[in-house]
Amino acid sequence: MDPQTYAIRFGYGLPAPDPAVALTGPDLTAEAWPGTSFAQIGPVLAAFRAAKTDKDEAGIKAGHRASDMLALRGAKAIFARAAGSEDPFRERLVAFWADHFTVAAKTRMDRALPSILIDEAIRPHVTGRFADMLRAVITHPVMLIYLNQEASYGPSSRKGMRLKKGLNENLARELLELHTLGVGASYSQTDVRELAELLTGLSVTSEGFDFDPRRAEPGPETVLGVTYGSEGLEPILQALDDLAARPETAAHIAGKLAVHFVSDTPDAGLVAALSGVFQNTGGDLLSVAKALLAHPVAAPAGAKARQPFDFMVAALRGLGIKPGHLVAMQPKVFNRLILAPLTAMGQPFQQAPGPDGWPEAAADWITPQGLAARIDWAMQVPQRLQRPLPDPRAFLAATLGSRAGEKLVWAVSAAESAQDGVGLVLASPEFNRR
Amino acid sequence: MDRRIFLKAMGVLGCSAAAHPWLTTLALAAAPGENRLVVIILRGAMDGLDVVQPRGDSGFLPARPGVLSPGLDLDGFFSLNEGLAGLMPLWRANELAFVHATSTPYRDKRSHFDGQDLLEAGTGTDLLPAAQRDGWLNRLLQVMPGTGSETAWDVGRGAMPVLAGAVPVQSWSPDQDMAISAPARTLLQQVYEGDPLFHAASATAFDLAGMGGGEGQDAGQDAGRDAGLIADFVAERLRGSARIAAFSLTGWDTHKGQMNTIRKPLHQLQTAILQLQAGVGPEIWGKTAVLAMTEFGRTAYQNGSGGTDHGTGGAMLVAGGAVRGGQVLGRWPGLAEAELYDRRDLMPTSDVRDWAAQAMQGLFGLDQGLLESTVFPGLKMEAAPRLIL
Numbered sequence: 001m002d003p004q005t006y007a008i009r010f011g012y013g014l015p016a017p018d019p020a021v022a023l024t025g026p027d028l029t030a031e032a033w034p035g036t037s038f039a040q041i042g043p044v045l046a047a048f049r050a051a052k053t054d055k056d057e058a059g060i061k062a063g064h065r066a067s068d069m070l071a072l073r074g075a076k077a078i079f080a081r082a083a084g085s086e087d088p089f090r091e092r093l094v095a096f097w098a099d100h101f102t103v104a105a106k107t108r109m110d111r112a113l114p115s116i117l118i119d120e121a122i123r124p125h126v127t128g129r130f131a132d133m134l135r136a137v138i139t140h141p142v143m144l145i146y147l148n149q150e151a152s153y154g155p156s157s158r159k160g161m162r163l164k165k166g167l168n169e170n171l172a173r174e175l176l177e178l179h180t181l182g183v184g185a186s187y188s189q190t191d192v193r194e195l196a197e198l199l200t201g202l203s204v205t206s207e208g209f210d211f212d213p214r215r216a217e218p219g220p221e222t223v224l225g226v227t228y229g230s231e232g233l234e235p236i237l238q239a240l241d242d243l244a245a246r247p248e249t250a251a252h253i254a255g256k257l258a259v260h261f262v263s264d265t266p267d268a269g270l271v272a273a274l275s276g277v278f279q280n281t282g283g284d285l286l287s288v289a290k291a292l293l294a295h296p297v298a299a300p301a302g303a304k305a306r307q308p309f310d311f312m313v314a315a316l317r318g319l320g321i322k323p324g325h326l327v328a329m330q331p332k333v334f335n336r337l338i339l340a341p342l343t344a345m346g347q348p349f350q351q352a353p354g355p356d357g358w359p360e361a362a363a364d365w366i367t368p369q370g371l372a373a374r375i376d377w378a379m380q381v382p383q384r385l386q387r388p389l390p391d392p393r394a395f396l397a398a399t400l401g402s403r404a405g406e407k408l409v410w411a412v413s414a415a416e417s418a419q420d421g422v423g424l425v426l427a428s429p430e431f432n433r434r
Numbered sequence: 435m436d437r438r439i440f441l442k443a444m445g446v447l448g449c450s451a452a453a454h455p456w457l458t459t460l461a462l463a464a465a466p467g468e469n470r471l472v473v474i475i476l477r478g479a480m481d482g483l484d485v486v487q488p489r490g491d492s493g494f495l496p497a498r499p500g501v502l503s504p505g506l507d508l509d510g511f512f513s514l515n516e517g518l519a520g521l522m523p524l525w526r527a528n529e530l531a532f533v534h535a536t537s538t539p540y541r542d543k544r545s546h547f548d549g550q551d552l553l554e555a556g557t558g559t560d561l562l563p564a565a566q567r568d569g570w571l572n573r574l575l576q577v578m579p580g581t582g583s584e585t586a587w588d589v590g591r592g593a594m595p596v597l598a599g600a601v602p603v604q605s606w607s608p609d610q611d612m613a614i615s616a617p618a619r620t621l622l623q624q625v626y627e628g629d630p631l632f633h634a635a636s637a638t639a640f641d642l643a644g645m646g647g648g649e650g651q652d653a654g655q656d657a658g659r660d661a662g663l664i665a666d667f668v669a670e671r672l673r674g675s676a677r678i679a680a681f682s683l684t685g686w687d688t689h690k691g692q693m694n695t696i697r698k699p700l701h702q703l704q705t706a707i708l709q710l711q712a713g714v715g716p717e718i719w720g721k722t723a724v725l726a727m728t729e730f731g732r733t734a735y736q737n738g739s740g741g742t743d744h745g746t747g748g749a750m751l752v753a754g755g756a757v758r759g760g761q762v763l764g765r766w767p768g769l770a771e772a773e774l775y776d777r778r779d780l781m782p783t784s785d786v787r788d789w790a791a792q793a794m795q796g797l798f799g800l801d802q803g804l805l806e807s808t809v810f811p812g813l814k815m816e817a818a819p820r821l822i823l
Binding site: 148151152153155160165166167168169170173177183188189192305353354356362363366367368369370371372375376379405407408411414415416417420423424427428429432 | 626637
């Protein structure tokens, strides 16, 4: 693949990264810009709950402040890694899997959580095995909180009977529908129910994940024809491995990868190839990612619209904004220049509307209001970040290479200021497609 | 104010768009006649049993020992969730009705995303939701004679699928300013000419300049206020040439702690309806029907964490001066285990599209054959009680 296509389709645009770096070696990017951890937020959440119970206003405020600070640190780390990484394909894969296993902040106190799931359960496995990622995500406190598993009790378990609590099937349903088989697969309400019973026991303490046998439903459960008879965490992990190994899961994930990276209507041969590699390697995600790069797909350039986060990161990279610059920004400035515009573009940071994550189709993003927000950012924000602005003609060549259409080349040269010229490049269809 | 005059006066281009997590989209359309239809999509699956509580059914209280908001008696059998107490004057004035135990044809998988797709596509289950590219409100516009250029509006983070389709849609949302120099705008318009998607979106984007609030408030602070802003805007359009509007309210997926979590979406819904009523004034309110619909209902029994899980039969809210209010419509199936769908969900006894079709027939005088063939293909309209005066 030529470096330009590699950079735009699988990275955050030009200037082109070195394809030889792709996914090789240790993950240096996360080390360079560390985020936060559940060990940090867990006690904050516990103290906040206690303060709410006691109606302790000072404690509630302190909880908000602590959560805000951790959320900001997590957000800055994600932007800094994407903007600064020499291996942007890895960052794109992390973002893909973060969307596949969406957790979204529903309240102010949730806002630090999505980054923590990404760092602790997703990122370590993007070049590892899918089954390991699935185990890590489904036993992570952030997922258990988001899909209410920590509130689910086996109706006949000791705690369930004593507290008169029972099942919550939210995680079980999304695990089948979104995380593994896909909604088109043949599973039934009984499978959802049995899986919900099997998952009881997964719980959360202020220290993190906990398996609590006192709330686990006793007795065997049968999911998709397989009976899990033993007690404890082991049969849950076994069920996750079994789900990860199902051919429907391979097909579901292959389809999503092709749609996300290549085309809203991907080539069936590409999907079949990815699905085949997934199955033949036991869900080895490095092999799948390499197959994605290697497949000679005939998708036209620019078939996909960049989502707002990708658009903004591509602009930051094109403008040469250093990751340290983003990390050092005052919270208010980071919010005004980065996070608030992302919301206006239709993608509030880590607040996807539901557990199915963000839409993929170009038409879902290039809406009148979404495009208006992109134009606004393109015209106003670069000059706040980079002075002097680059020469617009050089900027056009550096960020779009041979993708720039004649009309755009003409318009950029006709712009009456560097601000307008750079803005035209960033607002152009060429820059907003990939 | 006329927005073009406003544009000229300001000499700048602005644009309004916001992505409120709970107010995702608003869309408006101009159509002939004097009657108005407002469709609110309640995303996340509203628990009809908690909103319109069948307290006269002996199965109800045992099913919900810990999930039961206080209720206000409606008709001796049903009670209204106290979170909608502000709508009681409408009920007493016969301007508020409910349809209970209703649903789309969607069954069994209980996926929000497929359920909403089907609700907005308005089709049966014979097509995959992904293959259903247009929405039933757009197909309504296609068959209504004389729809004008003030056609449709969509606001927030994405299109309203219920209004997507061949008739062009315009958009609005409460906040955000866009600033671009006039020469840069001219250049950008030329660049966009070569790309149909960007060309179409930008035409409306540039045109939206200066409409609406522009206050730039932090989404999430006051749900009611933002629902109110949307309703105020809809009211203003309905006072003008628009006849059809659609927007969505979210937050109904109450898996846990429902007594608390349902309060916010109820407050938004109530605010939206009351502000709409106040905004259009009594005369237009008398010609208005509001339909609030959701993708499916929730389980009859509460779950293990003080909430409810995805179900089947649900409820629809109908409000407005054009509505035959003061009644809870739909055949009540009962809550005994054998009466439930799949022994867990309220059994749907009607197709929610039937009620919507009937409302459109009553409001716009549409031919039944057209409704059954084009707007809701495959629907067989039953002789349900009339919704519209």
